[in-house]
Amino acid sequence: MNKPEKLPNRRLRLAADIGGTFTDVAAFDERTSRLLLGKTLSTPRHLVEGISEGAGKSGARFADASIFLHGSTVAINTMLERNGAKAALVTTAGFRDVYEIGRINRPDAYNLYFRKHDPLVPRSRRFEVNERLTAEGDVHKPLDEASVHAVCDRLIEIGVDAVGIMLLHSYRNPAHEIRVREIVRERLPQAFVSASHELSQEYREFERCSTVLANAYVGPRVRDYIQEIDGHLKQADFDGSFLLVQSTGGLYESAQAQQQCIRMLESGPAAGVVGTQALCHAMGLGEAIAFDMGGTTAKAGVIYDGQALTTSLALVGGYERALPVQMAMIDIFEVGTGGGSIAWLDEGGALHVGPRSAGAEPGPACYGRGGQQPTVTDANLILGRLGADRFLGGEMKLDVAAARQAIQDKIAGPLDLTVIEAAAGILRIAATTMSLAVKTVTTERGLDAASFPLVAYGGAGPLHAVAIAREIGMERVIVPRAPGHFCAFGMLHSDLRYDYVRTWPARLAQLNFADLERIYGELITEGEEALARSGASNAKMKVVRAVDMRYVGQEHAVTIELPEKVLRKQDRAAIKQLFDAEHLLRYGTNAPTEAAELVSLRATISGVMRKPKMEKIARGTAKPPAAALRGTRAVTFGPSASGHGAAKKTTVYARDALKSGNRIAGPALIEEHASTTVVFPSDKLEVDQFGNLVIEIGRA
Template structure:
């Protein structure tokens, strides 16, 4: 067996990429996402790709099932068990109000109603000492109540269980014994860090999606085996690594952002290979557009994010690749609000009913319809000709729903839809760069997703980004990125105190306990690599600050208590992140983190193409800046472009599942490995 396979389920399409390690051949397929049965979309892709599943040695899979379960509120009937006196922590949340002038602001609606939140006797202190023991009789009686309430999942989050999880362990054992069909999520098994509300929210989310994700993973494994797969199966995590299916079923909260993360990892790899260490990953699919920053070759990480946005979303306190997402994708619906303003998204036509031009029953004009109307997406060439688009219906839809209402021409309306969507996407790129102190002019933009190359040059113009890179197979890029990831596990323990007063001998013991825990997980996961790298970090902050910065420390610094070196490293990181430091101010540490990375051999994607071959080029009418007058635009077939070939805009570069739009002044060079490296012109508006 020598074929590696990556599968990504998106909001509109399911993508598959297969790499033959012996021949270097890449196989690919793209099929509509089957919402009624997500596994069926994967089966459809395997059939379309022609892969012999008996030859597949490894599958890496990313899916939006976990996060969609939260957003759509289709998770399990969940109960929450807390320490007596803390029943309302989850409901109260935080007292901050991000936008004081938003009259429509609302706090996140708890996924567990108050009548399914139960307090029990038993309390641990912050130092891990037991103050009040658990009443096991009370827990057994509570199990009867949970059964009567037809609870499907239980989240257990006790006060200070990060310091001593003994009570949670005992309660979890009783519930699993008395309610064997109930999904149980214990907070200390997810993370061992302070912040009661965020820890509770993360545990509840894990329980809420657990039953559905577990069933999905089991069904996927079973059906893949049924079509001949007998290799190693891995699930993509939000932290940029992969995990075994058993771990995914236990900690499904770790796969909330597993889909888009693959493309970000691949963007970092592509950037490094072409000599760009500062990269902005831009992924535009059918439902959303996502942006993430890669600086000095390293993907930016966050220790917490919010499902549904910071203002009113659900906090998830786990390491995650820092991604900003906006509701603008190829299927985003263009509509006119109550005051007559044209808007695009966040509603999406998705895979069903899909954009009007797909001919599947959609009747609302979308971003894709606008590109078809303007000729930038070929109606006869979409998906390599596998899907013929209905250009006339797209024109009629935009005419009736938008142009007639706004009293403008149909091509002007299509152009307006695209410009509004570009503005929305530019905000996402701005959030990961300008708003965090980084100048986008110092970065290259790596564009992926089926609609990414359509929009990338326009977004780059908005933010004066000088270089855009279109990778090979951009519409399958997240699936490709899944083949470039390592196996990864993150662990955290709260250990609070002034850095100068920390008992490093005790801290080393905590570190070594974590190391044993990590090694136990590595052994149980049967990681497919023998090269394991361990990275230790301390979460440090100046006294008086609320949030921390993660400071990498070596084993020697930890065991030899090199306090000043750690302090200096924190000052430098603070300077890089915020533009200032206070080296004479006291600092304190909050958490110790340990990450295990199983380094895998990455596939080497080679481009076999004759440099003397002639590009295949055709022409069609395309509207650019002038919405009244189309031009005869050259349309290049990407597969026919040899390395080092140079072309200038305006032009289209067309491939199986995507099209790159070059404007006047843009210059595109084909790299030796097949990427399109585009120098962005600044003379014309997109």
Template sequence: MNIVGVDIGGTFTDLVGYVGGHIVTSKTSTVPADPTKGIATSLDLAGCETGSVDELLHGSTIAINTVLERKGARTALLTTTGFRDVYAIGRSNRIEAFNLFFERPEPLMPRDLTFEVRERILATGEVLEPLDEKTLDEAVAWVDGMGVEAVAVCLLHAYVNPEHERRIGAALRQRRPDLFITLSHEILREYREYERTSTTVLNAFVGPRVGGYLRRLDGYLRDASFGGKVHIMRSNGGVMSLRLAQEQPVSMMESGPVAGMIGAGRLSKLLGLERCVGFDMGGTTAKSSLLTGGAPVIETGYVIGDKATGQPMQLPVVDIVEVGAGGGSIAWVDKTGGLHVGPKSVGADPGPACYGKGSADPVVTDADLLLGRINPRRFLNGGMALDVEAARRAMQEKVAGPLALSVPQAAHGVVRIADAAMSLSVRAVSVNKGVDPRDTAMIAFGGAGPLHAISIAREIFIPTVVIPKLPGTFSALGMLMASWRQDFVQTLIGRVGDLQASHAEEVFAELAAAGRDQLTRDGIDPATADFRYYADLRYVGQEHAISIPVESAALLTGEARTVRDRFDREHDKRYGQSAPSETMEVVSLRLVLTAARSDSLAEQWLSQPWTPDSDAGTEHRDVVFDDPERPVKTQILWRNALKAGARIVGPAVIEEPNSTILIHPDDEVRVTDAGHLVVTLKY
């Protein structure tokens, strides 16, 4: 079986495939104007015949970038009369209490593109006011005249009774089949009006752009004689069909970064590491996620962008903290003489100054090059020669000159600031969650991750850093390990033990039916499917709930001791206390439906014995570590020449085709039998 994973990032497009019984890789610049060109190039560089590929798995940043750049479709919102401003008002909480310039999230669409429809459904699902046919006709005509590309429909309590939304959707689709229509109940059947509205608008906002890209991708693959399956990586750590991705593009917001964390989780289990931090540094951003028992945490609430001003999305997402610091992050000096790095990035075009494409902005990659940490002749396996003088000029003009520093001092300052910014994301998934970093290990990947990981780990006292095989394309490798997954949710509010049995069983049946329908639509063999149910539980009076496994409705409607014990234990684990005497209530039921991959080729490769394929000798060059005026003579090693069991004591730079690993003085590296590098830090 030939499978290929392609990850399109803001700077590079990465490919890892298992073709003809061998792992193949490639890394090429992303083409922002048409990302499919980057895919075509990556397939050519890897020597993959498109027609021989059985499955292509794909992740992309196009959805999340569309939101962050606010370059989505002109979108209209239809909602219940009297609730026009739910989306604009949002929540009353002030996340940054001491920020005098605090701002609320700005809606993705102006208020004048919101239309109220006369209807009203109660939280019980009963119809209080029928859908007014005249208002429905007016809404369709209004949409017709507003020049919009997409429409989001989110009616009050449609999560429990979607009949009115269905009628509005049918009328719109009949009148304007060219529009991208999103009905809230098709995306999310869960209460919380603001988050449900925001999620629906997000889907409509990115739909035309993402859908257009996915259609171009499908067209390119079919023209290239591709006859296999296309699966799109989704934010919950699973994959979905191309068709479903076109309908629910909001589900692929974090599709690229999530894949790397899935791969890091698999590797942590192989190495027997109970708790790890996955760290991924690419060209545009750096991402961190806490992995426990080989799995990342899945959150049902997420914010696209800054936590205070970003766009809420109420869908299951792997808990990833992202900061705008990557290899392409721009270094700049403000009016008061302060040095900053990011969040703006040069992206793939023009890229860092050292790429020689005319950029005059110094970035983190330029700084690493000037500090001797990157080999200008071996970048991308020698496929892209770097211009050291261009990097020097940019650093001198934009940073060193204005701050009266030498170029090495400026470059060192840029790297230190970037490392400090990235360490915040690692702290956010460890220290901020009550996890002692000294009890964890870090698994570092991404094109720039292994270059900065040890500095970041040292800053928060993580004792061990693991650099996997193929770190520069590790997210693409992670895609080859992802299972098909679909999440379903249905709000069901009531006291545990007092719920009406028939009502609870009805919701369980609805979730199961929705799951079986999705299996059929995506052509998944039901025999491979795993149905797992969860109940969102809380003590009465609490705002937020915890998902607890439940096997049947009987656990919620009859004797509740089993589910109560589970909830009390989990509450104590998370918050350090529980209240066994308090009354519990359920707010939602969930179904997590997965289908295991028919192969485990990528996971098997992670543990395959390592065999060097090169006998390159050791070189030396000066590299700056702590003192920019005193570079250290450092051994330069080629990773593909290292033997299993080899031990190296820093300082060292270990180079490989798509990444570079910086080993600090006195730190010790061990090559495992499978070829992964385990670095023990000396404090």
């Protein structure tokens, strides 16, 4: 990877990832295979400005790009912050309360303070129309269009911005939903209108209702946001393809993204997992945990058997009060702990970190932008893990006095601690919280987190990776090159992707393979047409078939991939074995002698695009070159049997000057433009052929 420089008259693939604190840009020159990087503070009031500034710092121009790839947290943040559109629901008569009743989950049966999920749309804005389909999709009661017009009269009267339509069994037959959508769009031309069959063709009415209302809730904001970027690109003489990252890690075109907004719920984090998958392929690793820590949140995903693990249902807001979103996405667990997460004391004096964040404005106290609350970044600065004059390559000076004052006033003083003790406590709580994200994405699938290497990225990830690894008992941490830009880099490894699903219950023993192939053929045809519309003529099509299965009598299913040779041989026994193995992995038990059934069929159609190659760096000796030394700094690593929290003299290295084969014994700090890697005492680091920092976790 090269330092930013102007490259006129070159065709680029440009990627931008907007986080809560920073905006990252990566540009890949397809002619020279060079990778250019830029990073700037996010601009919450006009997010597109951060993209322009980041592109400028990378030395790339929109006019030189053939493709612009983008990921953003705008959809998930709108849901979590509850500041979306004034939305309404239109549903089948008698079913307006399905959305609020939900699944009646009560994981903590004896918690007197338990609160169920809060609907995005109140009951006063949920309306019914007269119609009814059977579970087979036949018309039981014709659509009463007069009732639809009556509902539209009320929607106009109360002034809604968005409408979600979910009619019973529309996944089987969308005819009624299509007609209702036509009427609503005609009567409310300014409103954002979304129908459930456009997003999900699976059964489960509550999940489908929650999904379409989530799409309507975030729709106007996401649509306006994408249109703003589109307009900016045109002003910048960009005439290529504008593609957005979906929660699957795949890409889809901006026109589709403006209607199916909820598909980019986890777009930025998903790109990081895609980047981790590419890194694993280059390093010959079959498994890894992807850990992304930015300014606002920390996220974790899993690479298993060379592939990113996915799910067909996400719970936004946690299990207890979750709102489900029913669509394919990379399985990512997120916690509200990032570099900008605020440390605070509750009424009982207990210390907490997050989920509130200082964001980019005003940011942590040490940013000197008016922030007065202590954050994780302030704690890292106080403990010496960040250099005040080296943040962002020296572009941004950090205010040590402001960080010290914030921690003293808000944490250390009230708890009668020293500032150092308070800062160490902040980081310890943060590490414990983030380790839960890593454990959640593994243990719920029957995987042992301690047996995986941890790939740490994001601007703050390398600062905390070894502490998290110790918390879990992991043995190895890998910090990729340019970790602060890794999600943007991951976008350059994404492919166009279209996921289709159709509920189709059938007993495995009586499975009709001709019908199975017919339905898969219909799904694949939809994907081929979508791929043709994308305009990516050089993308190579790839098809993956999968099926949701369960034992007869079960409620929930697991997804397994169906190899083409199994379908070609019509091998029921092989399908059953695949299902039994996946069930054993997920739940620790299976029933090979029990009958199984199919629930839903899935087809993923990808347009495989050219990827940047992992560049190798120059070979060196075991001893780092003298040019890599940046002196020493006193760093506090926390309480230990030997140090009792005392600061240790720590050597600081410039990452850009390190060579392949260099070895470093902890304690050490490895500094680069957008991140710092912390190596604890007793840890050992080696630089591999691609420039990755491979850290073996020592045991004190």
